Amino acid sequence: MIKGDPVSIRQVLHNLIKNALEAIDAQGLIEISLHRVQKNNTDFIEIALYDDGPGIKDEQIEQIFEPYVTTKAKGTGLGLAIVKKIIEEHGGAIWIDTSRTVGAGFIIQLPAYNF
Numbered sequence: 635m636i637k638g639d640p641v642s643i644r645q646v647l648h649n650l651i652k653n654a655l656e657a658i659d660a661q662g663l664i665e666i667s668l669h670r671v672q673k674n675n676t677d678f679i680e681i682a683l684y685d686d687g688p689g690i691k692d693e694q695i696e697q698i699f700e701p702y703v704t705t706k707a708k709g710t711g712l713g714l715a716i717v718k719k720i721i722e723e724h725g726g727a728i729w730i731d732t733s734r735t736v737g738a739g740f741i742i743q744l745p746a747y748n749f
Contacts, residue, residue, distance in 0.1 A: 636679050637747045638724040646720050649713045650683050650740055656706065657687025657738060670746055677746040678726070686737040695730055 636643065654664045665684045670677055690698055690705060697703045699718040704711035721728045724744055731739035 635747050636724070636744045638744070642720045642724070643744075646717050646742070647681075649717050653713065654683060654685035654687070654738070657685050657689075659687070662686040662737070671743065673743070677748075678743040679746045681742040681744075682731070682739065683742075684731070684734065684737055684739040689736065689738050690730060695732065698730065699728070 651664065651666075658664065663686045665682075667682045669680055671680045672678070694703065694705060698705075699714050700711075701715040702711040703714075718728055721742055721744065726742060726744035728740060728742045731741050733739070
């Protein structure tokens with residue numbers, strides 16, 4: 635279970651899925667997985683989101699979570715900056731998975747809590 639603000643977590647997922655939908659232009663595939671992982675003796679919920687769109691250029695990867703950085707012709711460049719801020723406020727981390735040769739992949743890890 636993730637402990638946090640459900641509206642904020644929904645906004646994170648909405649932003650990432652919206653970006654993926656725009657990247658594939660209704661012609662591709664979006665893959666989302668969710669599972670529990672352990673890292674440094676701490677349990678996390680890991681959400682992986684991949685699309686098979688054009689991907690993110692190597693030179694943009696380091697800056698993609700910065701405000702006003704965008705890969706789109708139309709866009710403010712605030713979506714991923716907001717996503718990162720929300721995830722970090724919940725004690726988690728987000729990064730780009732560069733292991734796939736096609737599309738873009740984001741990994742989110744949020745602390746898991748047992749109630």
